[in-house]
Amino acid sequence: MSLQIKELVLENPPVTETNLVLGQETSTFKEVTSTLDPESLKTGDIVVQPLIFSNDPTQRAWIQKGLDPKRMYVPPVLKGEAMRSLGAGKVIVSKSDKYKVGDIVIGLLSWSNYSLVNELRISTKVSDPNADLPTYLSLVGASGLAAYYGLTEVGRVKPEHTVVVSAASGATGIIAVQYAKHVIGCKKVIGITGSDDKIDHVKKVGADVAVNYKDPEFKKQLSDAIGPDFADVYFDNVGGEILDFMLSKVKPFGVVIACGAIAGYNDHSKGFIRNWGQIITNRLRVEGFIVTDFKDKHAETFVKLFTALQQGKISLSDSINLVDLSSESNSLAKIPEVWGQLFSGNKVGKLLTRVSKI
CATH class of the missing domain: 3.90.180.10 (Medium-chain alcohol dehydrogenases, catalytic domain)
Known part of the structure; x- marks a missing residue:
């Protein structure tokens, strides 16, 4: 029929x-x-x-x-x-x-x-x-896999690192924050998000500090949170002005994980970068990736992510x-x-x- x-x-x-x-x-x-x-x-x-x-x-x-x-x-x-x-x-x-x-x-x-x-x-x-299909699509769908591969394969994040995650309350960011803090055990994890309620949520799931990019004092607050020694790794989900600023806040030989650029999807003018020179003078490694780059590792990655969920190191509640x-x-x-x-x-x-x- x-x-x-x-x-x-x-x-x-x-x-x-x-x-x-x-x-x-x-x-x-x-x-x-x-x-x-x-x-x-x-x-x-x-x-x-x-x-x-x-x-x-x-x-x-x-x-x-x-x-x-x-x-x-x-x-x-x-x-x-x-x-x-x-x-x-x-x-x-x-x-x-x-x-x-x-x-x-x-x-x-x-x-x-x-x-x-x-x-x-x-x-x-x-x-x-x-x-539970919603959990499945969140944890081992594109978002969860991007968080995992961004941190482990691209960022090569270590426990001694200070990591900054933008769009930290988003689908990828919320898992990246938790995996960095609770599984890798990073020294400091800082989340960037867009409201005070989201700040509370990002801190609840594991960020040491969270800042609101809409706050007039955002850049100062973020600089203070990172501290004088700069960040080792920046997990970028947004591009645009926040990426531009973070290029000046990653330490020499640090890493920028280029995962998303939502700031410029509907308006390309908001994706422009002025601090390109920071990449040169501080010898930053900026690397983009797609989760299918690591498709041969998906099976073992599924096990690691579900194990972290079962152990309570990742929570998808709320x-x-x-x-x-x-x-x-x-x-x-x-x-x-x-x-x-x-x-x-x-x-x-x-x-x-x-x-x-x-």
């Missing part, structure tokens, strides 16, 4: 701000309907019913107008193509030897009621049928925001608006969207 596919495609690739309301002339996305004959699947294809979508700032970079695919780590989403997201879903049709009907999988899915994907877009199968659209008559139309909450800065931790239940 044929399946009716409803999906959101990129209608107006944005240059600056996005319009996440459907049905308008300038809407970034458009809902389209098509029919899929399961018999048309090729070897290795599966149809997945999405259950929960991960919302990640990097998705904004995928849809930017005028992208050069040769400069992207994944193919960009082009006009007319379905929007993609890391997500958890249930296999309902399979022509794959790796995944059978009923399996719960994690992979790159489309914003749709049913996602037709090749098995290569699936990163893992959730073997435990009772697994750090997962699950927006449940599963009872909505047209949950698809509201997916972009939930994703857009990432850029308002109002949430703590991981933002997820539930679109259906098992």
